Amino acid sequence: MSIQNIAIAGSAGRMGRALLEAVTHADGMQLSAALEHDNSPFLKKDSGELIGSTNGITITSDIVTALADCHQIIDFTRPQGTMAHLDTCREAGVKMVIGTTGLSEQEKNRLKDASNEIAIVFAPNMSVGVNVTFKLLEIAAMVLRQGYDIEIIEAHHRHKIDAPSGTALRMGEVIADALGRDLKKVAIYGREGVTGERADETIGFSTIRAGDIVGEHTAMFAGAGERVEIVHKASSRMTFAMGAVRAVRFLEDKSSGLFDMQDVLGLR
Numbered sequence: 697m698s699i700q701n702i703a704i705a706g707s708a709g710r711m712g713r714a715l716l717e718a719v720t721h722a723d724g725m726q727l728s729a730a731l732e733h734d735n736s737p738f739l740k741k742d743s744g745e746l747i748g749s750t751n752g753i754t755i756t757s758d759i760v761t762a763l764a765d766c767h768q769i770i771d772f773t774r775p776q777g778t779m780a781h782l783d784t785c786r787e788a789g790v791k792m793v794i795g796t797t798g799l800s801e802q803e804k805n806r807l808k809d810a811s812n813e814i815a816i817v818f819a820p821n822m823s824v825g826v827n828v829t830f831k832l833l834e835i836a837a838m839v840l841r842q843g844y845d846i847e848i849i850e851a852h853h854r855h856k857i858d859a860p861s862g863t864a865l866r867m868g869e870v871i872a873d874a875l876g877r878d879l880k881k882v883a884i885y886g887r888e889g890v891t892g893e894r895a896d897e898t899i900g901f902s903t904i905r906a907g908d909i910v911g912e913h914t915a916m917f918a919g920a921g922e923r924v925e926i927v928h929k930a931s932s933r934m935t936f937a938m939g940a941v942r943a944v945r946f947l948e949d950k951s952s953g954l955f956d957m958q959d960v961l962g963l964r
């Protein structure tokens with residue numbers, strides 16, 4: 697395979713910096729562009745400075761020029777940014793690895809539509825551990841389908857802007873699918889006041905935002921006399937960035953299609 701030229705969107709962000717580090721050290725790929733939005737204070741700076749060196753790649757908001765010399769873009773930004781990048785990538789025929797969470801149903805449909813023309817990996821969590829956890833949840837849900845209350849608890853750093861996390865929502869979807877339930881109908885997002893007794897079919901979500909927690913998820917199956925908890929704790933953003941690098945490798949020989957990390961890791 698040829699060397700993959702990689703653009704990183706949101707390069708000055710928390711994930712952007714981890715991605716700069718991961719791509720810089722990955723075999724078979726080179727950083728070709730570091731992108732930020734028009735009002736970013738980081739524009740015109742050398743992107744290497746964000747990770748403690750220089751690399752000659754200046755941070756830019758000119759995505760059209762950046763994509764002219766690029767095979768794939770890695771995008772961990774905001775839904776609005778990802779949607780704008782999607783349109784440009786579609787026109788330029790550039791593949792996308794997307795980690796942004798908080799996309800609406802309509803925005804997800806736009807990814808699906810674009811994937812008829814370009815190859816996309818879109819996943820709310822790119823760590824290997826969380827993706828194995830999704831498989832464990834399928835098994836747990838099928839076996840504990842009756843007599844167990846299901847709750848999903850997630851904790852993240854104080855700067856996170858969306859809730860529940862994309863990972864928590866995917867956990868809910870995986871469990872609901874395994875049980876033949878529709879998450880839209882059974883999800884309960886937080887509780888307050890006189891809520892009444894818990895309904896059997898529901899899947900509850902609780903959110904913690906505090907300090908510098910990288911990302912923690914617990915799926916609880918609580919029955920009479922016992923409780924099963926499946927827990928994942930991320931302690932470094934490099935775990936997500938290394939997953940994104942694996943996604944880039946997976947896309948190398950794909951020309952179209954919408955994939956997630958279950959495809960990348962062969963867990964389907």
Ligand SMILES: NC(=O)C1=CN([C@@H]2O[C@H](COP(=O)(O)OP(=O)(O)OC[C@H]3O[C@@H](n4cnc5c(N)ncnc54)[C@H](OP(=O)(O)O)[C@@H]3O)[C@@H](O)[C@H]2O)C=CC1
Nearest residue numbers: 706708709710711733772773777795796797820821822936
């Ligand atoms: N799939 C996965 O494995 C993971 C997903 N995530 C998701 O990735 C996303 C980013 O997380 P994180 O790095 O912590 O967030 P940050 O806010 O640290 O980084 C986002 C970056 O994107 C920039 N940005 C904001 N708006 C736009 C826009 N409209 N166009 C282009 N760039 C924009 C931000 O600039 P500015 O700061 O100036 O606003 C910032 O540099 C979130 O949705 C998060 O949930 C995070 C970790 C793992």
Ligand SMILES: O=C(O)C1=N[C@H](C(=O)O)C[C@H](O)C1
Nearest residue numbers: 797820821856861862863911
């Ligand atoms: O914003 C974050 O930080 C994270 N977001 C992702 C999510 O919403 O699930 C993944 C990870 O937990 C970190």
